[in-house]
Amino acid sequence: xxxxxxxxxxxxxxxxxxxxxxxxxxxxxxxxxxxxxxxxxxxxxxxxxxxxxxxxxxxxxxxxxxxxxxxxxxxxxxxxxxxxxxxxxxxxxxxxxxxxxxxxxxxxxxxxxxxxxxxxxxxxxxxxxxxxxxxxxxxxxxxxxxxxxxxxxxxxxxxxxxxxxxxxxxxxxxxxxxxxxxxxxxxxxxxxxxxxxxxxxxxxxxxxxxxxxxxxxxxxxxxxxxxxxxxxxxxxxxxxxxxxxxxxxxxxxxxxxxxxxxxxxxxxxxxxxxxxxxxxxxxxxxxxxxxxxxxxxxxxxxxxxxxxxxxxxxxxxxxxxxxxxxxxxxxxxxxxxxxxxxxxxxxxxxxxxxxxxxxxxxxxxxxxxxxxxxxxxxxxxxxxxxxxxxxx
Amino acid sequence: xxxxxxxxxxxxxxxxxxxxxxxxxxxxxxxxxxxxxxxxxxxxxxxxxxxxxxxxxxxxxxxxxxxxxxxxxxxxxxxxxxxxxxxxxxxxxxxxxxxxxxxxxxxxxxxxxxxxxxxxxxxxxxxxxxxxxxxxxxxxxxxxxxxxxxxxxxxxxxxxxxxxxxxxxxxxxxxxxxxxxxxxxxxxxxxxxxxxxxxxxxxxxxxxxxxxxxxxxxxxxxxxxxxxxxxxxxxxxxxxxxxxxxxxxxxxxxxxxxxxxxxxxxxxxxxxxxxxxxxxxxxxxxxxxxxxxxxxxxxxxxxxxxxxxxxxxxxxxxxxxxxxxxxxxxxxxxxxxxxxxxxxxxxxxxxxxxxxxxxxxxxxxxxxxxxxxxxxxxxxxxxxxxxxxxxxxxxxxxxxxxxxxxxxxxxxxxxxxxxxxxxxxxxxxxxxxxxxxxxxxxxxxxxxxxxxxxxxxxxxxxxxxxxxxxxxxxxxxxxxxxxxxxxxxxxxxxxxxxxxxxxxxxx
Numbered sequence: 070x071x072x073x074x075x076x077x078x079x080x081x082x083x084x085x086x087x088x089x090x091x092x093x094x095x096x097x098x099x100x101x102x103x104x105x106x107x108x109x110x111x112x113x114x115x116x117x118x119x120x121x122x123x124x125x126x127x128x129x130x131x132x133x134x135x136x137x138x139x140x141x142x143x144x145x146x147x148x149x150x151x152x153x154x155x156x157x158x159x160x161x162x163x164x165x166x167x168x169x170x171x172x173x174x175x176x177x178x179x180x181x182x183x184x185x186x187x188x189x190x191x192x193x194x195x196x197x198x199x200x201x202x203x204x205x206x207x208x209x210x211x212x213x214x215x216x217x218x219x220x221x222x223x224x225x226x227x228x229x230x231x232x233x234x235x236x237x238x239x240x241x242x243x244x245x246x247x248x249x250x251x252x253x254x255x256x257x258x259x260x261x262x263x264x265x266x267x268x269x270x271x272x273x274x275x276x277x278x279x280x281x282x283x284x285x286x287x288x289x290x291x292x293x294x295x296x297x298x299x300x301x302x303x304x305x306x307x308x309x310x311x312x313x314x315x316x317x318x319x320x321x322x323x324x325x326x327x328x329x330x331x332x333x334x335x336x337x338x339x340x341x342x343x344x345x346x347x348x349x350x351x352x353x354x355x356x357x358x359x360x361x362x363x364x365x366x367x368x369x370x371x372x373x374x375x376x377x378x379x380x381x382x383x384x385x386x387x388x389x390x391x392x393x394x395x396x397x398x399x400x401x402x403x404x405x406x407x408x409x410x411x412x413x414x415x416x417x418x419x420x421x422x423x424x425x426x427x428x429x430x431x432x433x434x435x436x437x438x439x440x441x442x443x444x445x446x447x448x449x450x451x452x453x454x455x456x457x458x459x460x461x
Numbered sequence: 462x463x464x465x466x467x468x469x470x471x472x473x474x475x476x477x478x479x480x481x482x483x484x485x486x487x488x489x490x491x492x493x494x495x496x497x498x499x500x501x502x503x504x505x506x507x508x509x510x511x512x513x514x515x516x517x518x519x520x521x522x523x524x525x526x527x528x529x530x531x532x533x534x535x536x537x538x539x540x541x542x543x544x545x546x547x548x549x550x551x552x553x554x555x556x557x558x559x560x561x562x563x564x565x566x567x568x569x570x571x572x573x574x575x576x577x578x579x580x581x582x583x584x585x586x587x588x589x590x591x592x593x594x595x596x597x598x599x600x601x602x603x604x605x606x607x608x609x610x611x612x613x614x615x616x617x618x619x620x621x622x623x624x625x626x627x628x629x630x631x632x633x634x635x636x637x638x639x640x641x642x643x644x645x646x647x648x649x650x651x652x653x654x655x656x657x658x659x660x661x662x663x664x665x666x667x668x669x670x671x672x673x674x675x676x677x678x679x680x681x682x683x684x685x686x687x688x689x690x691x692x693x694x695x696x697x698x699x700x701x702x703x704x705x706x707x708x709x710x711x712x713x714x715x716x717x718x719x720x721x722x723x724x725x726x727x728x729x730x731x732x733x734x735x736x737x738x739x740x741x742x743x744x745x746x747x748x749x750x751x752x753x754x755x756x757x758x759x760x761x762x763x764x765x766x767x768x769x770x771x772x773x774x775x776x777x778x779x780x781x782x783x784x785x786x787x788x789x790x791x792x793x794x795x796x797x798x799x800x801x802x803x804x805x806x807x808x809x810x811x812x813x814x815x816x817x818x819x820x821x822x823x824x825x826x827x828x829x830x831x832x833x834x835x836x837x838x839x840x841x842x843x844x845x846x847x848x849x850x851x852x853x854x855x856x857x858x859x860x861x862x863x864x865x866x867x868x869x870x871x872x873x874x875x876x877x878x879x880x881x882x883x884x885x886x887x888x889x890x891x892x893x894x895x896x897x898x899x900x901x902x903x904x905x906x907x908x909x910x911x912x913x914x915x916x917x918x919x920x921x922x923x924x925x926x927x928x929x930x931x932x933x934x935x936x937x938x939x940x941x942x943x944x945x946x947x948x949x950x951x952x953x954x955x956x957x958x959x960x961x962x963x964x965x966x967x968x
Contacts, residue, residue, distance in 0.1 A: 274843045330831040330838050336820065337828055343814035346775050347806060348829040348882070349797035407819050 072283055082401055082456045086416045089449070093420060097427030105427055108304030114419075114426045115302075116228070116377065119311035120145070120370040122418040124393035125400065126322050127366035129414040130359045132397055133339040135406035136192035138363050139390050140181055140199025145367040146386025147207040148174050149375035153217040154210060156224055163224040170368045177203075178364020179357060186356035200390070211383040218380045228376030231306040232313060245300075246307030253299025257292045264288060311373055315415075318366070323411040335359060340407035395442070396421045399449040403457075420445070465526075466491040466625055466656050472511055472523035476869075481507045482521070482680045489625070489658060489673075494651055496667045497660045499677035499702055500873070500901035505660045508677070509627050513547040514540040527625075546618030547627040554610055554617075556603035561585035563602050564617045588616040591653070592646050607760070608639030615646065619655075626650065628659045632666060633899045636760045636927060644670050662901050664695045676701040703903040711934035712906065714913040718937070721750040722788070723890050723921045724771075724804075729782035731770045731945075740766040740778065742945040748890060748921050753912065755936030755953065756925045758965050763945040764925045765809060768892045772806040773799040787889060800829060805888035807879050809895040809925070811872075815879050818868035822860060823849040825867050825878050830886045852881035857907060873904025880911060891915070894925045909935060929958045941965050 077084060097105040104110060124141055131138045148170045155166040181199050184190040211217060219225055236247040264284075271278050279287065302308055326332040337345040338355045346352050370389065375381050400417025402409030424445060428438045467489040474482040482504045489495045497505050511521050514534030518525075525532050527543055534540045537547070554563045561582050570580045585598040592612045602610060611631055618626055628647075632640040644666060647657055661667050667674060674693065676683040683701050686693050724747065731741035740763050748754045756764050770778050773796035784791055786802055793799040796806070808815045816825050826849045827834050834845040849863040856877045860870060867878055876896070883891055896912070897905045912922055912935065926932050932939055936953040941964035949964040 270843050274847055276843075276846060328839050328842070330835050330840060333824065333828070333831055333840060336824070337817055340817035340819050341814070344808075344817050345828075347772070347796055347808055347814055349773075349795075349800040350828075351795055351797060407817070 072280055076279070076283070082453060083410075083413070085452060085456070086401060086413060086420070090416055090420050090423065093423050093427070097423065097430070101427070101430045104430055106301070108301050110426070110430070111301045112305045112309060114422060115315070116309050116311045117426060118418050118422040119228075119315045120373040120377075121389065121392050121396055121422060122315050122415050123318050123366050123370045123373065124389055125396035125414040125418045126318055126411055127363035128390075128393045128397045129400070129402050129409050129411060130322075130326070130335060131192070131363050132394070132402045132404065133335060133406060133409050134356060134359050135339055135342070136185060136356070136360075137196060137394070138181060138192065138199075138360065139196040140177075140203055141196075141363060141367040141370075141393065142386040142389035142391070143200055143203035143207055144174065144177055144364065144386070145371035145374065145389060146381075146384070147203045147210070147371070148177075148368045149371035149385050150207055150210050150217065150381040152224070152372055152375055153219050153381035156219050156221040157217050163221050166221075166224065167372055170372055171365055172368075174364040174366070174368025174371070175361050176364065177367070178361040181364070182357045182360030185360065186353040203386075207385065208383055211381065216380050216382045219375060224372075225376050225379045227310050227314070228373055229309075229379070231309045234307060245303040246305075247303075249303040249307035250299060252308065253295060253303070256299075257295050260295065261288055261292065311377070314369070314373065318369070319411055319415050326411055331355075331358070336407055392421065393418075395446050398453075399446055401449075401453055403453075408457075417449075420449075464491050465489065466528060467512070468526040469508070469512065470524050470526070472508065472521060472525075474507060474511055474516065474521040480680055482511070485523075485677070485680070485682050487675060487682060488685075489656060492651060492654060492656055493672040494647060494657045494659065494670055495673045495675065496671035497658060497675050497677065498662070498664070498667055498698060499683075500903045503677040503702070503901070504680040505677055506629055507680075509547060509629060509658070509660065512540070513537055513545055513627065541621055541623075544622065544624040545627065546621055546623035546625070547629070548611075548614045548618060548631060549629050554602045554613060557601060559599050559601055560589075560596065560605070560613055561598035563613060564588060564598070564620050566617070568621070584620070585616070588619050589613075591619060591650070592616050593642070593649075606639075608635050608642065611635065611639070611643060612646065615650075619650075624654070624656060626655055626657045628657065630660050630662065630899060632661060632663060637929075640666060662899065664698050664902070667698070668693065668695065674698065678702060699902050702901065710902070710906065710909075710930070712910050712913055715917070716937055718752070719750040722747050723750050723752075723786070724748040724923070725785040726771070727783045727785075729767075729770070729780070729784070731766060731778040731780055733766075733776070733778055740945050741770060744782070744945075744947050746940050746947060746950070748923055750889075750921055751916050751919050752937045753916055753922045753924055753935055755932040755939040756923060756942060757929070757932045757939055757961050758942035760927060762942045762965065764942050765894055766945070767942065768806055768894055768923070768925060771799070772796055772804060772892060800886055800888070803889035804892070805829075805883040805886055805890070806892040807883055807894060807896070809898060811875050811879055816867050816875060816882075819866060821864045821866055822853065822858065822870075822878055823863040826852055826863075826881045826885055829882050833885060848885060849881075852885065856881055856911065871904075873900045873907070876900055876904070876908060877911075880908070884915070888920065890921045890923060892923045892925070895927065896924060897926075897928070897931065929961055932961065933958065 094106065124145070128138065128141070151173065152166045152170045155161040155169060156163065181196050184195045185192045232248055234246050234248050238247065268278050268284065278284070326335065334345070334350045334355050337348065337350055338352050342352050371386070374385060396418035397409065397414045398417070399420055400409070400414035402414060421442065424442055425438065428441065465488050469485065469487040472482050472485040485504065485508060487508065499505050510516050512525065514537045517535045518533040532543060555566070564585045565581045569576045570584065571577060582598050589596065589598060592615050594609060594612045594616065596605070596609065602613060605613065631643060635643065647659070647670060650657065672688055673685060674688070675685045676698065678701070726744055726746050729741055729744040730739060733740045744767060758764050769776055770780060771784060773793040774780060775796055786804065791802055793802070812818060817828070823846055827845050831840060834841055834848055846863060852858070853860060853863055858874050858877045860874065867875055870878065896908055900908065916922060924935060933953055933956055939951040939953055939956055939961065940947050941949045941951070941961055943965050951960060
């Protein structure tokens with residue numbers, strides 16, 4: 070019990086986030102008589118979260134290296150419109166349109182990074198210029214046609230479709246999506262094996278690990294949560310392609326930030342750029358890389374959003390950048406740089422979108438919704454700062 | 462007793478995992494200069510933070526009597542109001558603001574709703590006169606040297622009508638002239654009735670200025686020495702500080718001279734476009750294998766500029782000349798290139814550009830050589846931890862563990878982390894800029910010992926230092942830098958402080 074308390078206290082910030090998400094979900098579930106937690110709504114919530122979570126992941130890295138990118142909202146709107154044009158007017162296949170948009174996004178990120186990294190222009194200004202430019206570009210490409218309807222089913226499936234059920238059965242759990250269950254089961258097994266393996270290696274090196282009891286409790290606890298999420302998703306249409314893409318982005322970026330040399334370099338640049346430079350890290354290149362990744366993810370978010378609406382509109386992407394920034398801050402990214410996690414930002418995005426989704430279910434007035442979202446952001450950051458102070 | 466301006470009784474203060482102060486008693490007589498000495502981590506700064514209210518009265522045990530009355534400060538604002546002024550190691554001036562704005566910051570003189578500039582300038586002039594600083598109060602602080610900035614800080618404290626002035630290592634970053642000047646001003650303030658508490662690692666200056674000396678060790682008061690009553694010398698202080706006597710401040714070393722040249726610099730010039738002047742002018746020098754070469758000179762003479770221009774030139778100077786590393790001609794465009802070729806640079810300002818304070822010991826140690834703990838770009842976390850643990854052990858870094866954030870370490874231990882970082886790279890030549898700045902005697906000795914071990918293993922060290930005894934005590938050969946030129950080369954064995962100073966002041 071004592072050990073549990075110290076572990077909790079040490080990671081109060083991290084666990085606090087999960088707790089906040091659970092609390093918000095529980096409150097909405099009660100207030101909506103269970104409608105919030107229904108499989109259908111959960112699927113909807115995760116699909117809504119997709120493009121914001123993807124942007125928040127990229128923004129996390131940008132904020133970690135002490136910059137900001139305001140251009141990503143209209144950039145993803147603009148790139149979504151480009152995809153729509155490629156599909157609707159040029160009759161490109163879906164893969165070609167996707168490739169084009171991702172390449173353009175990466176290029177746009179590099180373009181924003183150039184004045185920041187090479188000329189020392191503040192990212193706020195450089196990306197504000199991008200905000201204006203891409204907004205104009207979006208209006209320009211949609212000026213002739215207005216909203217562009219995307220006719221390509223394969224493309225739209227990214228935002229609206231679900232992974233196929235490979236094992237349909239009329240007798241075994243007929244209501245549930247078996248492939249999703251299988252993926253969930255595999256995820257749980259991989260998680261448990263990974264944790265055990267990690268613990269073994271730590272013990273080989275004689276490092277401190279959790280006691281057997283607490284370790285088992287942790288495994289059971291997280292497995293149950295994973296199982297629960299799987300069960301809920303399987304109860305509707307299964308996992309959507311949006312969720313698959315979002316999870317893939319989070320897993321890849323989480324791995325990069327926590328385990329790779331590039332990840333260490335990014336945190337070092339954020340923690341102290343001068344020390345990083347003198348340790349042989351090329352700060353300019355890291356800056357270019359992080360903005361390029363932000364551009365790439367903006368393209369991806371544009372695809373997700375356009376596919377979800379099955380169309381591109383002249384207003385697409387409005388304020389996405391601020392939603393992504395809010396999600397990252399709620400997720401514990403430090404404005405001073407050097408601190409923040411990918412999983413944190415994803416949870417932040419989920420918290421943010423759960424609030425929106427839940428209040429929409431309750432029919433809360435939109436004006437009040439904004440106020441509440443603002444208060445939650447403020448509270449999260451205050452909580453963040455105060456817990457960090459206590460540890461420091 | 463009424464002649465005590467300050468009495469701190471039974472002060473205890475803990476941080477998570479560390480007992481920083483335990484039952485410390487500390488009294489200061491009115492009108493004296495009281496020096497507080499001790500190793501890094503002994504609790505000096507913590508004690509002063511307790512006094513000045515940085516740690517509010519609820520966060521420590523014990524009582525503080527100021528002017529005979531018990532005081533309970535909740536913040537630095539309270540202690541300032543009571544008449545206590547504190548000047549930190551890191552100066553707290555706003556560089557972009559003018560001198561008078563800085564001095565009056567926080568209690569500007571107002572006329573109605575607007576600030577009265579003229580009044581403030583006049584008041585600042587009076588205060589600057591008290592610290593013998595003859596400058597125009599309307600120039601910006603960033604245009605002043607560090608020594609003058611220090612005096613502006615004191616003027617700022619005086620503007621608050623302080624009766625007790627606390628200085629936390631005021632001379633750490635100053636050159637000898639500025640040091641002497643500062644000490645003189647403290648003596649004059651004493652004449653004017655200002656009591657001072659000074660924390661310092663420089664024992665010579667402590668002995669030259671203190672009326673009373675209190676030694677702290679491991680969070681406890683070891684002794685309080687009265688200069689009039691007790692016979693005090695450097696050896697005695699060191700003995701009290703470290704709990705053992707250090708016979709020799711500079712550990713002995715077998716000097717095995719090698720003819721193999723590791724670094725040779727020929728006709729090296731650097732032009733700083735931002736400053737619009739040459740910072741280095743026709744510099745020529747050599748470093749042999751297994752040699753410690755001292756680079757002496759006054760602050761601002763171009764020593765650090767020389768080091769940085771060789772180390773991948775992060776400041777973007779326009780360079781001319783030739784550099785040979787192990788006989789190979791090279792020109793690095795980035796510190797990374799220099800590191801890969803066997804050059805390392807431990808910077809003078811650990812906190813600003815040496816270490817990543819918000820990260821752990823583990824992350825800092827492997828930062829410059831992540832290739833050494835990774836495969837295919839993926840870090841082997843266990844190997845990384847093992848590496849860090851080995852360095853913590855071999856360099857005797859005092860810490861609860863490798864996950865400790867570097868900002869929570871004392872100066873000496875931070876410097877060891879910085880050394881560990883470069884040792885893990887395994888360079889042929891380590892440029893060590895002010896290796897012992899802000900470090901106490903015990904840790905200094907350990908750093909020197911480490912340096913000796915490294916050169917014994919065949920590494921070479923180019924040591925930049927402002928402390929003449931250190932230059933003379935540690936180097937095999939000495940180059941003196943003045944105004945961007947190398948003004949002389951000396952054999953350390955035969956060199957004297959006077960000879961070095963003469964070369965350093967040639968321009």
